[in-house]
Amino acid sequence: MYQHYNYWLSGLVAYCFCEVVSEQVLDIMTSPKLVKRVENLHATLHEHNYRYYVLADPVISDQDYDKLFQDLQTLEHQNPSLISTDSPTQRVGSIAKDRLFRRVTHRIPMLSLQNVFDQQALLEFDHRLKQRLQSEGIDCRVLQYVCEPKLDGVAISLFYRQGRLEQALTRGDGHAGEDITSNARTIRLIPLKLRHQGYCPGELEVRGEVYISRQGFEHLNQQMLNRNERVFANPRNATAGSLRQLDSGITAQRPLLFCAYSVGIHSTWVNAPKLHSQWLEILVELGVPVSRDYEVKQGIEACMDYYKQQLLKRTTLDHDIDGVVYKIDDLHQQQLLGSVSHAPRWAVAHKFPAEETMSIVKGVDYQVGRTGVLTPVARLKPTQIGGVTVSNATLHNIDEMQRKDVCVGDTVTIRRAGDVIPELISVSLAKRPSYSQPVPIPTTCPVCGARVVRFDKLVALRCLGGLSCKAQLKQSIQHFSSRKALNIDGLGVQLIEQLVDQQWVRNVADLYQLDKNKLASLPRMGMKSAENLLTAIEHSKQTTLTRLIYGLGIREVGEVTAELLTRHFHTLQALMQADAAYLEQLDGVGSVVAQSITSFFAEPHNQKQLTDLQKLGLVWLEENPETSPKLLQGQIWVLTGRLRTLSREQAATRLRALGASVLTQISSRVTTLVVGEAPGSKQGHAEKLGIEQINEAEFLERLVST
DNA sequence: TTGCCTCGAGATCA
DNA sequence: CTCGAGGCAA
Incomplete structure (x- = not known):
């Protein structure tokens, strides 16, 4: 350990030196002999580093190493032209100029690993x-x-x-x-x-x-x-x-x-x-x-x-x-x-089995999510586990809570599942105090007081308050302004909390009518912050259809589905007019998603929201400029039979990348049918409708040429 | 879910 | 100096 420590000190010395050296613009003629000497020192130091760190078998003392290191530093100091970037003295550079770390794509993705916890x-x-x-x-x-x-x-x-x-x-x-x-x-x-x-x-x-x-x-x-x-x-x-x-x-x-x-x-x-x-x-x-x-x-x-x-x-x-x-x-x-x-x-x-610890349930709160789902969360006596302090653990849902039989006051075993999310494993009935009470199941929302229902066969409790429930409203606004949606910079949870509590914001459209002076009067806000926020909000008015669809927070519609809908419909108008049966035909949209979408747009309140946003100056690009050019834009493709070179999924992905929509059923709107080996009834159907059919070779040809 | 770093800006005190 | 926001990692 302390040997390592010596080396860090050498690193510090190197730091000071190169600061000085970099400011000198000396260009001394260097003799071949000197060059050789420096090269030798490089090689020697690299070798000793290797023996020390990789083989754990050093052959010289730390003092001797430091001596060689200093020799090299002195030489480099006198002859800056001999400094190369892989010199052992050059480990520490200067402070990063561009304040953020550059983002770089991995040429081969760095995947994570599957986990197993038992022999089975x-x-x-x-x-x-x-x-x-x-x-x-x-x-x-x-x-x-x-x-x-x-x-x-x-x-x-x-x-x-x-x-x-x-x-x-x-x-x-x-x-x-x-x-x-x-x-x-x-x-x-x-x-x-x-x-x-x-x-x-x-x-x-x-x-x-x-x-x-x-x-x-x-x-x-x-x-x-x-x-x-x-x-x-x-x-x-x-x-x-x-x-x-x-x-x-x-x-x-x-x-x-x-x-x-x-x-x-x-x-x-x-x-x-x-x-x-x-x-x-x-x-x-x-x-x-x-x-x-x-x-x-x-x-x-x-x-x-x-x-x-x-x-x-x-x-x-x-x-x-x-x-x-x-x-x-x-x-x-x-x-x-x-x-x-x-x-x-x-x-x-x-x-290895995750570390487990005991804690005490101080209470159970219900959290109201963006869609109104109530989630029970156990508030625990803060406990150290795996190097962090855990004070909350989600109980997922009522069933789970009742199955584990969690009561307030219980002593419980917790662990960090997958070393990240705290999980309540079991309660110790032996240690249950006499005063303990089962956790009440709410019949009204703890935030807004609206009725709470539990739909048949669903485990989730749901608050019916909609956007008049402050918890749901706050989270909808947070979602709307998040990076992948309208991307309003500087509008964080704390601020949203205040805006909603002040009743200045009752829906997302209200964000576009905020008053600068009022904003500046909020705690921890000044004129400067208010201005910055308004600029960010103004900026968000220029957006894309994908971001808008995602930002609306339609149930079951995330980033990927929003992108899919944009590609297929191109305009909000077209999406709003689509019925569930049509939506379901889209590859990637099932009956649940289709139902969610149509019921969202059927809601007069949501329709008004959209027209309000438009009146307030929100505009969106209906083509998505954030992705590559779409040569098959607007076309609708269907695949039938087995393809030899690609899986059907791969083929669909390639087509979508070029802007085409991929459906699973033939209709008159379909532009092209790809026929693989052993095609199904789709081929006959397409024949009747006179739809273009191509085989696998032609398909591949088309993929490369477009 | 928690902890860490960085940034911008408000708050506080001299 | 302190806080909130945002981004990142596991």
């Missing part, structure tokens, strides 16, 4: 894989897995070009993450330059976890305490917080560690590995740290042994792990298995 689910996982592989003609009575501990930190991706660290990204939503290169460079376990240049692929993306050791965490918090700053709640938050610093000088002072667990994009070469475990070995040779605890196992039973072994080992480790991960070792098998939307099929996280 794990056996099913293994069984599924065998079946899938067998159907691909692979003999696989025993699957070979790579087992490794699952570190509890923050996932990142490192991109190396010609062996040099070029870009570091956070995982983000898996699709795109943030560019944290300057912060990643300060982590000493992350090589700026890979070893064995000749052998390493030209492009290599390393994926792994940034984390903090328990000791490092204690030490950091002690430091924060000494400086009178706030301490971190747990190592993971400290890690995430450190990576988000705009000043990488601060990141450099944090005891961040790194451990790689896989490879993303990479150039291929003759001896490219065939196994995941071979990749891990290559990473070690390239100087990238990987877990020392990984093992290759034959069959899922062996994996379970590994799990038990790691579970025992857990407490002795210097860092948090929340489970172990099993991956199919054979890369070809991985490829055959492929992925589902959010996770690869060939890997699974076997999670």
Whole structure:
């Protein structure tokens, strides 16, 4: 630990130096001898770093290392032209100029992992894989897995070009993450330059976890305490917080560690590995740290042994792990298995049982959601669990609450499900106090007093107050102004609360008639804030049909459906006139959604709302400019039979991307029918109506040419 | 659901 | 200095 600490200090020294150096514009003639000397120092320091961090087998003392490090610094200081970006002294750059981290798309998405919590689910996982592989003609009575501990930190991706660290990204939503290169460079376990240049692929993306050791965490918090700053709640938050610093000088002072667990994009070469475990070995040779605890196992039973072994080992480790991960070792098998939307099929996280704690139910409140659904929420005596304080736990619905038999005053067991959402597991009847009362089921809304009903067969209670219920109104407005809807910047929950309570806003249209002076009179609002808000509101008047449809908060209509409706109808007028039967024909719209849409627009009150918005100057683009050009815009396509090259879902997605609507039934409005193998009755139907029919080859041709 | 960082702006005190 | 909003990660 303290050895690591010495190295961070060296990092600090480097920080001071490069600040000075960058201001000098010296251009001293450099002798070949000097160049050689600097190169040697680079190589030596990289080698010692590698031995220290990756192999955990240093061959020189810290003092000697620091001496070499300082030699290099002195040389670079005297000869700035010799400083290269992968020099061991260049870990800390300057403060990020552009105040936000740039968003960058991952070339291969960073998926998350399926989780299992017990042996049963794990056996099913293994069984599924065998079946899938067998159907691909692979003999696989025993699957070979790579087992490794699952570190509890923050996932990142490192991109190396010609062996040099070029870009570091956070995982983000898996699709795109943030560019944290300057912060990643300060982590000493992350090589700026890979070893064995000749052998390493030209492009290599390393994926792994940034984390903090328990000791490092204690030490950091002690430091924060000494400086009178706030301490971190747990190592993971400290890690995430450190990576988000705009000043990488601060990141450099944090005891961040790194451990790689896989490879993303990479150039291929003759001896490219065939196994995941071979990749891990290559990473070690390239100087990238990987877990020392990984093992290759034959069959899922062996994996379970590994799990038990790691579970025992857990407490002795210097860092948090929340489970172990099993991956199919054979890369070809991985490829055959492929992925589902959010996770690869060939890997699974076997999670350790979540930490459980006792707490006391101080009360149960009912929360009223945007659509009026009442959700019981247990208010708990604040309790530490897994490094955070939990004081609320949702009980989901009345059935759930009654099944668990929750009473006020009960002592209960809680845990964080999936390590995120607090969950009330059970009540301890033995500890139930005599005064405890069952939680009353409300018959009226706790917010507006309107009648509460429970529709047949539905578990949910619903407040009938509609928008005259303040809770529903507040949430509708929040939804309307949210980023993906009308995007009114600066209109947060607190402000909405006040606007509604003052009765200045009774519906979304009222937002467009707010008075600046009145606004400025609110607490924590001044002239400046009021002006900014009004500008943001004004700005939101120019919007798109998709945003408007989504923002209206029609039940069952989210982002995706809103986009779908825009693509198909193009105008609000057309959407409002569509009947349920027609809507249901749209691929992606079922009877429930169709019903929701028609009943929303049938409501006179909603119709008035829309005309009011228009009168107040709201305009929307009926084509969606936020997506690529639509060459099949306005066309309606139907698919029949089996396609050889694409799944039907893939084909539909491609068509929609080009602006076409995809329906499941033939009608006179359909423009084109794609006929695959073994077509159904749709073909005959289309024939009668004289609709254009094309086969798979023509279809593919059309996809490329448009 | 909680905790963290950053930003802008209001509040407070000298 | 403090707060609210917004964004991010698990």
